[in-house]
Amino acid sequence: MPQRQPNPNLELALIGNCAVNALIDRQARIVWCCMPRPDADPLFHALLDSSDGIGLDGTLAVELEDLCRSEQSYDENTAIVRTRLFNTAGAGIEVIDFAPRYRSRDRMFRPAQLVRRVRPLSGHPRVRFVLRPRANWGNTRPELTRGSNHVRYVTPDWTWRVNTNVPITYLVDETWFSLSGPVSLLLGPDESLNGGIEETARLFEEETHAYWRHWTSRLALPLEWQDAVIRAAITLKLCQFEETGAILAAVTTSLPEAPHSQRNWDYRYCWLRDAFFVVRALNSLAEVGTMEDYLRWLHDVVRASPGHVQPLYGVGLESQLPERLQAGPAGYRGMGPVRVGNQAYEHFQHDVYGNIVLGAAQSFHDHRLQRRADAEDFRLLERMGEQAWQLHDVPDAGMWELRTRARVHTSSSLMCWAACDRLAKIARTLALHEREIFWAERATLIRAKILERAWSDKRQAFVESFEGEHLDASVLLMCEVGFIDALDPRFVSTVRVLDNELCDGPFMRRYEAPDDFGLPETAFNVCSFWRVDALARVGRLDEARASFERLLGHRNHVGLLSEDLAPKTGELWGNFPQTYSMVGIIHGAMRLSRPWDQVV
16 A cells, blocks of 8 residues: 555544544544644644655554555444445455543543554455654654553653554554454553453443434434534534533644635634534534533633633633744645644634624523523623624724734624624513613614615625625624524625625635735635525525535535535635534524424
C-alpha cells in the first residue's frame, strides 16, 4: 500500500465522547486528534500537513497488505465507526473506533481516550500498525518507552500510554505480520488498566454502544430524514466539551474555506452565536441536556462580563485567544497558513447579546429542566439587554467577522431586537409587568428602525447594513427569530432577490460584496439551509424540499458536512464537521417533514 494518499479530502468520520474527538479517514487512519482537550496541541496532525498526501507521521493507522478497497460506516445511532479494509486476494479486516462514553457510578465516564479494535474478517490478512503521535504541532517527536503490554509516548507537556495486545515489537518497529485474531489498542493518559486489554476494550464498546442507542432513542424525531437528523444530533453532541458545557464551532483549525484562499481559521472555541443555534436545534428534538450544560458555561461568561461580551471564548472560559501562525505543518493539501487562536475574540459583534438571551430563554419556560431560571437569572440577562439596547445601531464587525470594515449590520441589530423581545416575554412569564412593558417598548423601537433603515428600495430587499446596498444571507434570520411575518411582501421579495443574486442552484453564498480576502468563492452551507427554511415559510414548499434533498446529497459518506461547499464540484471545504451546517440539517428536516399522524 502506498504511504501517502494523493488527494486528502473531508471524507472523514468523527468519533468522540464530549471530552476528546478524532477524525478517521476511509483507510482507517486517525488523521486529526487533539488531547487532552479539543483545543490542545494535536496528538495526530497529518490532516494539516498534507501537501503531497496524508503521510504516516501524525497518524494512528493500521495498514492491510495489498489494500484495494474500503468501506466505512457508523454503527446505527451511535458514535462508533467501523472501517472494513479488503485486499486483492479477498482477505479483510475490520477496524472499530470510538471514545468511551457511558454512565458509571452515577457520573458520566468520558476519559481522554481513544479505543481501536481490529479483527480479521476473511482470508489471511497481513497488517502493520503505525503509531506516530507528535507534539508541538508536528515539530516534536515524543520519546518512546515500552513495557510488556504498553508503549508510552513522552512529550514535554504530556505522557500518553497505549495499552495493547498487539505484539509490542511489531507495533514499535511497524512490522508486517499475520492477524490471526482480534487485537485492541487503548490510547490515553499514562495509566494502567484495571482489567485485561481485550476485556476492557469489549466492555467499553458494549457500554458506549448502549449509551448512544439510549440517547438517540429519546430524541423527538421528525417523520422524514430520521437517519440524517440522528447523525446530525450525535455530531452536535460530540462538539460539546461537557466538562465545562462549552460548544465548539468545529473540531478542526485551518481547513481553508476555498482552495488557496488564506481563509484558514481556528474554530476549536465556543462562539456564542453558533452555540445558540446548536442548543436551539437539539431543543427542537427534545434533547435539553446539552442546553443545561451549556447554560452553566454561559452564566459564567455573563457573570464575568461587566458589560462588553466577546463573540467567543475558550472552552475553559479563556478570554484571551491570541491568533498566531504556526510554523511546521504545511496545511491541508499544503494550503496554509495553520492558525492557532482566533483574533475574533477582540471583535465587537453586537449580535452576541441577542444570542445570549435567546440561548437562555427556554430555561425560563421549560418545566422539564432540573433547574429552571428565576428572577435573579433574569436580572443578569437584563445586563445583556441593556448592552443590546445601547449598541443596536452602533457599527460592529458583524456576524461574518469582517476584520477591516465596521458597519451597522442588519444581523447585529436584529439580534439586539431579539434580546429585548425575549426579555419582555421572560418578564411576562415571571409576572414582572413593568419590566415586560419596558423591554417590549425597546424592542418596538429597534424593530421600527430596522424596517426603515435596512430596507433598500433600490434592491427591493433587506440589505446587510443600515443604508447599505449589498445583499447578505443573514437577513433570512429575520423570519426565524420572529421579527417579521414570512408573508410580508418585503420578506418575500428579499427571498426572491437573494435567490437570484447569491445562489448557485440550492447553494447560497454569505454575501455579494468583497471582504478582506476578495469575493467569496464557495457556498456557506448554513446559508443554504437558511434559504430552505425561508422558501418553506414563504410558501415555496416544493422548491424547499428539492433543495433540502440536494443539500443532503452533498454530505460526506457518513453523513457529515463541513462549513463550505464548492457548487461546481460539490467538494466540501472549511472546518469540519461544522456545527452550523449540522444544525441546518436538523432545522430543515423539522421544518419540512410530513407530520407523524399521516402514517401512524
